[in-house]
Amino acid sequence: MKIVAAIKMRFVIWVWNHTPHCDEMSRLASRSLDGTLPRKLRLKMRVHFFICVWCQRYGQQLRMMHQRAHGLDETRTTSQTLSGDAKERMKLRLRKSSDA
Amino acid sequence: MDSEKTPSAMPSVEPAIERPAADIASSDPERWVEEYGDYLFKFALTRLRDASRAEDMVQETFLAALKGGSSFAGRSAERSWLVGILKNKIVDYFRKASRETSFTDMSFYAEEESYRFIQEGAFQGGWIHELGPVQWSPEPGAGLDGKMFMNVFNDCAEKLPRNVARVFMLRELDGVETREICELLNISESNVWVMLHRARMALRRCLETNWVGKQA
Numbered sequence: 001m002k003i004v005a006a007i008k009m010r011f012v013i014w015v016w017n018h019t020p021h022c023d024e025m026s027r028l029a030s031r032s033l034d035g036t037l038p039r040k041l042r043l044k045m046r047v048h049f050f051i052c053v054w055c056q057r058y059g060q061q062l063r064m065m066h067q068r069a070h071g072l073d074e075t076r077t078t079s080q081t082l083s084g085d086a087k088e089r090m091k092l093r094l095r096k097s098s099d100a
Numbered sequence: 101m102d103s104e105k106t107p108s109a110m111p112s113v114e115p116a117i118e119r120p121a122a123d124i125a126s127s128d129p130e131r132w133v134e135e136y137g138d139y140l141f142k143f144a145l146t147r148l149r150d151a152s153r154a155e156d157m158v159q160e161t162f163l164a165a166l167k168g169g170s171s172f173a174g175r176s177a178e179r180s181w182l183v184g185i186l187k188n189k190i191v192d193y194f195r196k197a198s199r200e201t202s203f204t205d206m207s208f209y210a211e212e213e214s215y216r217f218i219q220e221g222a223f224q225g226g227w228i229h230e231l232g233p234v235q236w237s238p239e240p241g242a243g244l245d246g247k248m249f250m251n252v253f254n255d256c257a258e259k260l261p262r263n264v265a266r267v268f269m270l271r272e273l274d275g276v277e278t279r280e281i282c283e284l285l286n287i288s289e290s291n292v293w294v295m296l297h298r299a300r301m302a303l304r305r306c307l308e309t310n311w312v313g314k315q316a
Contacts, residue, residue, distance in 0.1 A: 021225030023217045030297035034271070034278045054232030061233060062300050065307065068249060069272040080145060081138040082155065090137065090159050094129040097163055 012051045019048035022055055029059040033066045129166050136179055140186050147190050147269050149258065157193070161186040187274070191284055194266050213301055234308065256306035260299055267292055268299040 020028060020041075025048055031037060037045075049056045082090075140161060144154035164185050216231040218224050227233075257265055267285070270276045271292075276284070278292045 016223065016226075022227045023214070023225045026301065027293075027297050030300050031293055033300075034293065034296060052227070054227040054229075057233040057235060058304070061236060061304055061307075065253075065300065065303060066272060069253065070275055080142070080151065082141045082158070086155050087133050087137055090133045090162060091130045093159060094133070094162055094166060097166055098129060 015047055015051045019044045022052060025052070025055045026058055029055070029062050032059075033062065129162060132162055132165070132178075132182065136182055139179065140182060143183060144186060144190060146254070146273070147266075148193070149262075149265070153193075157186060157189050160189055164189070191270075194270070195284055195286070197266075213305065233304070236308070252307055252310050253303070256303050256310065259306065260302060264295045264299050267295045268303075271296060 019025075025045065028037065028041065028045060032042075032045075045055075045059075049059075137158060140158045141154055144157045145151060148154050148157065161182060165182055168185075216228055218226045218228055257268065260268060267281055270281050270284070271278065278289055278296070281287075281292050282289050
């Protein structure tokens with residue numbers, strides 16, 4: 001058991017030393033939503049995920065937010081509408097403009 | 101998906117937007133106000149967060165549509181056409197506003213939730229375990245009620261500094277590419293990346309506190 005734990009620990013340390021750290025991973029998670037990252041970097045990120053559930057979650061949650069935001073019907077985010085007065089003002093200006 | 105929500109490009113000039121096929125006589129501008137006024141207003145309000153400015157933008161959109169109307173010919177739906185004009189107006193406004201105000205907001209830039217990361221030692225830069233992202237339950241995406249998510253999303257986005265919110269809205273709501281945002285607002289791409297990173301981080305935390313927290 002001790003040997004397994006020791007191997008595990010060595011693996012974690014090796015990955016830690018050869019992949020971006022979590023603060024950098026959080027930047028990369030955002031960058032990956034805005035374009036394709038170099039293949040080598042993507043591979044390093046994947047390897048980092050093996051040892052870090054937080055970065056995995058962070059990446060997933062960011063992606064989920066990104067996808068949901070794209071699908072949002074933004075006109076439902078506010079219940080505020082144009083007042084009757086505002087509409088009348090607009091009509092009046094349009095009328096004037098089309099008459100001119 | 102609504103075609104007007106994901107423009108492939110957001111040019112600053114209106115003639116790029118094709119007018120619907122219906123002839124001009126059947127497009128009564130006053131009918132536009134009744135039919136599309138509220139929709140366009142909400143669309144503008146989400147992005148501008150200023151009701152009177154949003155109203156002005158809608159008014160300008162109708163006027164521009166009226167002016168340009170007869171010279172356009174195309175197949176896109178009337179509402180998409182109007183939304184297209186409105187989008188250009190908003191981007192133009194953002195561009196002008198970005199010249200007037202600095203894109204740096206120090207308090208926002210200082211905030212990178214660095215307290216969540218280990219500051220020294222062998223594991224410097226790693227998440228502090230108790231402060232790492234928690235599992236969102238229900239599973240991300242699965243149980244998220246659309247309207248509730250939108251409300252929280254909107255509340256959280258409102259807390260972002262105005263300049264950052266502009267970049268964030270252009271990218272996340274309108275799907276504009278970062279390179280295009282740089283050109284539109286005349287800022288560097290690395291600056292855009294930093295803003296998006298901070299905005300997403302702040303929004304994630306806000307969602308976690310306000311939405312996931314309430315679920316528990």
